[in-house]
Amino acid sequence: MILDVLRSIRTSSSSSTTTTTGGRIILQSFGFYSVSTSKMRDIKVKSDSRELITSSDEEEEAAAQIIESVSIREKEISSSSLSVKSTPEIEKKYVHRVYDAIAPHFSSTRFAKWPKVAAFLESLPCGSVILDAGCGNGKYLGLNPSCFFIGCDISHPLIKICSDKGQEVLVADAVNLPYREDFGDAAISIAVLHHLSTESRRKKAIEELVRVVKPGGFVLITVWAAEQEDTSLLTKWTPLSAKYVEEWVGPGSPMNSPRVRNNPFFSLESIPETEVSTKEQKADNSPFIGLESIPESEESTRELKETKASIVEQKEESLEALKKSQQEYFVPWHLPYHRAEVSGASASALATGLAKKDDRKGAVVYNRYYHVFSEGELERLASRVGNAMIVDRFYDKSNWCIVLQKAALNQD
């Protein structure tokens, strides 16, 4: 191996002052950098024609049979595609690609530090190693200068923004963290899990957060709430319904067949789209508000072996997702034309229909996939994670939040 060791001068540092002495930069604060990588993965509706779901619920059975009988999409299906760690199509198209395309613009709007998150980070002991899974533009990395942050995000363009700020970051998937267990003192997941499109993936992401912190370590999770404070924003969100199945699952998908489209089970109440208001940019950053209360989702009580459970779970989740459309949304992001040209990704996004132009606003409009959480949902999900306890729960600025503590080691 040829090693090229040289002294480098860092030109800027976000969390410390620097002086130059004889060409070296000396960081005057305990300057730690965070690494964050998170990738949002699409969830694709999958079916396995060899599986038979039996259910005493007639409606569910009819839908299940329809799902079963459809042919499996070519290319996308492999044994690994059934894994909870596989990225579903909806996340690839409406989370990953969108954030990659909007990264610099998105980052420029993400600067306000949320007080509750700041308080959590500042409460941690000096010298803590804090893992931020889904760190985005690294807003919270280094927030507590006495701690060392390692962040990850699935979006390389966002990670590049973090890295340019001198933070310790890597590109990784929050559903499958490339970390050995028990290393972190604490972990955070801020506005991440709502981009995961199945319950099993959301649960897996929580399990990963717990796995990577030490026994007794804390985990803070925040997600967008279905119960939004500003109801006017609701009009800007597009609820996912059968109308969007084609975009969701892709053209030629079995889910887009006439049998599916005509089945009353799949016809969902659609909220009429309204003209986008002048508060567009603000709305982009805010969740949709004003939803009437959403019924709690029923959880599957089936306990099956690993792969089988995954298949069954994904089918049931797709059924549940369709039933509970009010929690599944496309939330627009308006990327101004002058920003879109810089990004470069927008040309292909427009060509493939992933984004649309809005000349009136002078912006390329992307849609981001969200599963917003209903009251109690995050808690129920977290309570199913074995070795952790919920130690705090709160609602703040249209987000549901919990703090978990990983079980301490048994002391004999």
Place this chain on the structure above:
Amino acid sequence: MRLITHNMLSCNIKGVTNGFPLRIEAGNVIEKEVDFNPDFIRHMFAKLEWKALVEGARSMGYAELPEDSPDAAVLESDESFLKKLHHALLELHLEEGALVCPKTGRKFPVNKGIPNMLLHEDEV
């Protein structure tokens, strides 16, 4: 990528039960000074897999760490040791290179200091 991060990274390819530590192929290593904080270094010591750190540091061109994990007395009072540990953990950066899975040989690239640990579809 610093060695503090490397000491946590593990290959998570399906079927790999122990993908730690990743072997470092160092293409370009740079040094950046960071203020020395002995308390932090002591705190970190308990988390470290010592052999992985020593080997990783050697891969990055730094061979000053003792082969064997030092005992508590050293940690408490030997400042020169703590400074070496500080240097290894925080001041060495792998800018270009790869992290190699010990079981499968799969290489995770490191570019501009950023490791890409994403798996391919068939590795999940």
